[in-house]
Amino acid sequence: MGDNNINVKLPPGFRFYPTDEELVVHFLHRKAALLPCHPDVIPDLDLYPYDPWDLAGKAMVEGNKWYFYSRRTQSRITSNGYWKPLGVDEPIFSSSSGQKVGMKKCLVFYVGDQPSEGAKTNWIMQEYRLSDNGSSSTRSSKKRHSRNDYSKWVVCRVYERNCDNDDDDDGTELSCLDEVFLSLDDLDEISLPN
């Protein structure tokens, strides 16, 4: 992990863990605006037909997560299955302005034929698109025109969900045992009636 085709030279320990906001504001927005992406690490798979396990070697990988650009589409059918939306889309806000900058859609991969034949898998896709409700009357027609172009693009993160949460132990999380110790510390503190 970490030694992917990144044209960035960083010391050990740096990894591609973009926030939702970064994916939308930096990567997706620049892609849609045809601005150069620096670093240009996320490949464009167009309307990809790949099964999730075929993404290796095609999408950018960091850890066990794959990243790629694609076009927005209503149905994502691959050779062996399909992606089915899960739940409601989640808005992504800019941390600086508080403005809604994009939407995040969650999809689950099913093996088999649509619509109901498929078998659910643990493969998850998070599909980010630029916010399409930001076109208030204050915007010029020119901007509205380019917005249409923006809405074509999505950036996707695909990973296989484990039974435990997908944080590794190196993450900023305590193990369950640590939690136990922490609560036992409290027992330590209690002064007992002589």
Place this chain on the structure above:
Amino acid sequence: MQAEDDMSISVNGQSQVPPGFRFHPTEEELLQYYLRKKVAYEKIDLDVIQDVDLNKLEPWDIQEKCKIGSTPQNDWYFFSHKDKKYPTGTRTNRATAAGFWKATGRDKVIYSNSLRIGMRKTLVFYKGRAPHGQKSDWIMHEYRLDDNSNTTAHEPENVCHGIGEAALQEEGWVVCRIFKKKNHHKNIDSPLLLTSSCSIVTAESARGGRLRLGSNSDEEGTLEKILEYMGRATCMEETEAIFPTATNGTSSPYICDRYMKLPSLESPKSSATTTDAPVGQMNMNAVISTTGHHGLYSFTTYQSSETTGLSDWAALDRLVASQLNGQNETTKQLSSCFGDQDLQLHQQLHRSLSSSSTFNQVNNTRNGDNYDNECELWSFARSSADPLSHMPNVPV
């Protein structure tokens, strides 16, 4: 809206971290790359990890000082030099103006390619002054190189490092990560109104834990680790009066089987045994039943009174269950858990047992039930001011 500034982020005015990238080193990278270079006075690219005097900076100050660029961070890294050696041993006070860092749990051994390369200590920040500090959500992982790693790598793993190592680990450079604990587990910090502490010490964990370093008996060991810790927590307070209730007539602390076969206490009989306890004495019995195959354990707790403690046990129960579900890391943790203190625990156990042997109470009702020579349950029931200790057991 477009954040052009995010294009390049300077780190200490020297270099840049592109958007989307985070400093999220593995433990191995922290030890083998960063700390090794630090110790060897080698230059480190980008200088991402700064030196921090732990006594001068509060956690929130460290958060400010150790920022990497302007991207949001969940954890912060720094080097710290421990040059004060406290003769009192393992519980070093790392005090700041506003509080202190206190170690919790046991140090975890860090492996690289199955070679031991270092240790990780977990500390919690308390606001205020010991012993009345107020626990905060700030956690620190302190990594130190294993100075013996080169020499002990090929020795048997049950080598006792003992006191010398404890003294050694209070000196030199360490690399630390601090972060704020997320409160996923809502019930962990439930009200701790227990007036009695309870412990089960499996004799095997006291005796054979060290020998099991590196073995794969994860689930079993996890429970033992918890139980043993509980035992230690009790035993360490040696000034308190401890009334061990030997549940078996024999005094052999050894257990032959790998698996604990503890009795199931769901029968009404067991509540009768509890009421046999002297007035003012409260028994809290935790029962571990192993279902034998596939490492599936159910951790059932019984409590004779005090429903306030119930939620704690339920929380512990859930924790154990969740821990057993994802066992990958536990193997490593386990290896460290049966470390330095086993011997100590064992001695304490014997001491407390023998010193209060006059209070020993042989519980005949249980004798010959499910107990045999394979296992032994030592239940330390502590004197409690609560007279209402005769309520029947309530299965959780």
